[in-house]
Amino acid sequence: xxxxxxxxxxxxxxxxxxxxxxxxxxxxxxxxxxxxxxxxxxxxxxxxxxxxxxxxxxxxxxxxxxxxxxxxxxxxxxxxxxxxxxxxxxxxxxxxxxxxxxxxxxxxxxxxxxxxxxxxxxxxxxxxxxxxxxxxxxxxxxxxxxxxxxxxxxxxxxxxxxxxxxxxxxxxxxxxxxxxxxxxxxxxxxxxxxxxxxxxxxxxxxxxxxxxxxxxxxxxxxxxxxxxxxxxxxxxxxxxxxxxxxxxxxxxxxxxxxxxxxxxxxxxxxxxxxxxxxxxxxxxxxxxxxxxxxxxxxxxxxxxxxxxxxxxxxxxxxxxxxxxxxxxxxxxxxx
Ligand code: KG4
Ligand code: ZN
Numbered sequence: 001x002x003x004x005x006x007x008x009x010x011x012x013x014x015x016x017x018x019x020x021x022x023x024x025x026x027x028x029x030x031x032x033x034x035x036x037x038x039x040x041x042x043x044x045x046x047x048x049x050x051x052x053x054x055x056x057x058x059x060x061x062x063x064x065x066x067x068x069x070x071x072x073x074x075x076x077x078x079x080x081x082x083x084x085x086x087x088x089x090x091x092x093x094x095x096x097x098x099x100x101x102x103x104x105x106x107x108x109x110x111x112x113x114x115x116x117x118x119x120x121x122x123x124x125x126x127x128x129x130x131x132x133x134x135x136x137x138x139x140x141x142x143x144x145x146x147x148x149x150x151x152x153x154x155x156x157x158x159x160x161x162x163x164x165x166x167x168x169x170x171x172x173x174x175x176x177x178x179x180x181x182x183x184x185x186x187x188x189x190x191x192x193x194x195x196x197x198x199x200x201x202x203x204x205x206x207x208x209x210x211x212x213x214x215x216x217x218x219x220x221x222x223x224x225x226x227x228x229x230x231x232x233x234x235x236x237x238x239x240x241x242x243x244x245x246x247x248x249x250x251x252x253x254x255x256x257x258x259x260x261x262x263x264x265x266x267x268x269x270x271x272x273x274x275x276x277x278x279x280x281x282x283x284x285x286x287x288x289x290x291x292x293x294x295x296x297x298x299x300x301x302x303x304x305x306x307x308x309x310x311x312x313x314x315x316x317x318x319x320x321x322x323x324x325x326x327x328x329x330x331x332x333x334x335x
Contacts, residue, residue: 001074001315002066004098005307006059008091009083009111010137011035011042013054014303015062017073021148021311024121026065027297027304030054033178040177041167048086055094062303070102077310080108081327082138088326096322107313107320109306110330112139116151117308118294119265126263126292133252133280136268137163137180140209140248142255145265148312154255155207162244163270165211169218169240173233183237184273190231190238195221197243207255214243245276249283256289265292271299 002025007014016027032050036042063070078095081088092108099106116132119125129146131154140157160168163180170179175186197217200210218240222228228236256264264284270276271293281291298304 001311002068002072003075003077003307003311003314004059004062004073005303005305005310006055006076006078006091006095007111007114007301007303007306008051008055008087009079009081010087010301011047012301013051013058013091014301014306015055015059016303016307017062017066017068018121018304018307018311021117021308022120022125024304025068026062027302028058028062028065029300029302030058037177040171042084044084044086047084048090051087051090055090059094059098073102073104075099075310075314076104076106077109077306077314078106079111079114079306080324082111082329083326085326085328088328092326096324100322105314105319107310107318108324108326109309109313112141113149113151114305114309115267116143116145116265117148118267118298118302118305119292120308121298121304122292122294124292126265126290129259129261130263130265130292131252131256131259131261132265132267133248133255134268135162135248135266135270135276137161137167139268140211142207142251144255144259144261148309149316154258155209155251157209157211159210159212160215162209162211162248163268165215165244166241166270168215169237172219172222173228173236180270180273183241184275186234187238187241187275190234190236192238192242194235195239197221197239199243199246202247202250207251207258209247209251211244214240241273241275245273245279248276249280252280253283253287253289256284257287262289263292264289267294267299269300272296
C-alpha cells in the first residue's frame with residue numbers, strides 16, 4: 001500500500017511516498033530556515049505563506065522521485081496537529097482536496113505519533129512493546145508504545161521542551177537560529193563538566209521533565225560571567241547540553257525499567273543530537289536495553305513519518321470526514 005504523506009505543521013513543507021509504513025520511496029523536505037533566520041525564530045504568517053508556495057511543487061517532486069503517478073497512490077496521510085494553525089491548514093486543506101479529487105481515502109495524523117513512526121523507517125525498527133522518548137522543539141514526552149496506534153503517555157515536560165531550551169540558550173549565546181544543531185557542534189569543543197548547571201527533576205519520582213529552570217541558570221551564568229571567550233562559550237554549550245542529556249537519558253532508562261521493557265526508541269528533532277544519541281545508547285546498553293534511533297535526516301520534521309503512521313490507520317479502515325479540522329494543541333495536554 002503506497003501512502004502519500006504531507007507535513008506542514010511548522011517551518012518545513014514536506015511530502016513523501018512510503019510503501020507499507022516502512023519503505024521510503026521518496027521524502028522531500030523544503031526547509032524555510034532562511035526565511036525565518038533574520039527573526040531568530042519561526043514567524044507563523046511567513047510560514048503559512050511559504051507553505052502555500054511550496055506545497056504543490058513539493059508533492060509533485062515526491063511523486064516524481066518515487067517514480068509513480070498519483071493514480072498509483074492508495075491513500076493520503078496529513079499532519080493534523082499540534083502545530084501552527086495557519087501552517088497546518090495549508091497542508092491539511094491541500095490533502096483533503098487532493099484525496100477527494102482522486103477518490104482516495106485519507107487520514108489526519110497526530111504529529112507526535114508520526115515522529116514515533118520515524119523509527120520504523122530505518123534498518124533497526126524496534127519490536128512492540130517499546131518505550132519512546134520524543135524530544136522536539138515543541139514536545140518532550142515519554143510513551144509506552146504497545147502497537148502502531150497504541151501509545152500511552154508516561155510523562156511530559158511541564159514547561160519548555162528540550163529543543164526549545166536548546167534554541168533559547170543558542171539565542172542567549174548569540175549563536176543564531178536554529179540553535180540545536182549549533183550547540184551540538186560547539187559543545188563538541190567544550191568541557192561538559194566546566195559549569196555545574198542543575199539537572200531538573202532528575203531525582204524526582206516522575207517521568208515529567210522541566211527545562212525552564214536550566215535555561216534560567218544559563219541566563220544567570222551569563223549575567224555573572226559576561227562577554228565569554230570562544231572557549232568559555234563552548235564550555236557553557238557543553239555543560240548545558242550535558243545537563244539536558246543527563247536528565248533525558250536517566251528518565252528514559254527509568255521508564256524502560258518501570259515497564260520492564262528492553263527496547264527504547266529516540267525520536268524527534270533533538271534525536272539528531274550526537275551527544276544524546278551516544279549517551280542514551282551507552283546508558284541503555286549497560287541496563288540491557290536496545291536503543292533504536294532513526295537516521296538524523298528522519299529525526300526532524302518530514303512527511304515519510306506521517307505516511308508511515310497513516311498506513312496503519314488507513315489499513316485498519318480509518319477514514320477522516322471532509323469536515324475534519326486541524327488543532328494547535330492536544331486538548332488533554334498542557335505542553
Ligand atoms: O521535531 P522537530 O524538527 O520540530 C518540532 O516538531 O518541534 O524539532 C526541532 C527541534 C529544534 O528545537 C531544534 O533546535 C532541535 O530540534 N534540534 C537539535 C538538533 N537538531 C535539531 N537539538 C539538539 N541537537 C541537534 N543536533
Ligand atoms: Zn516535529
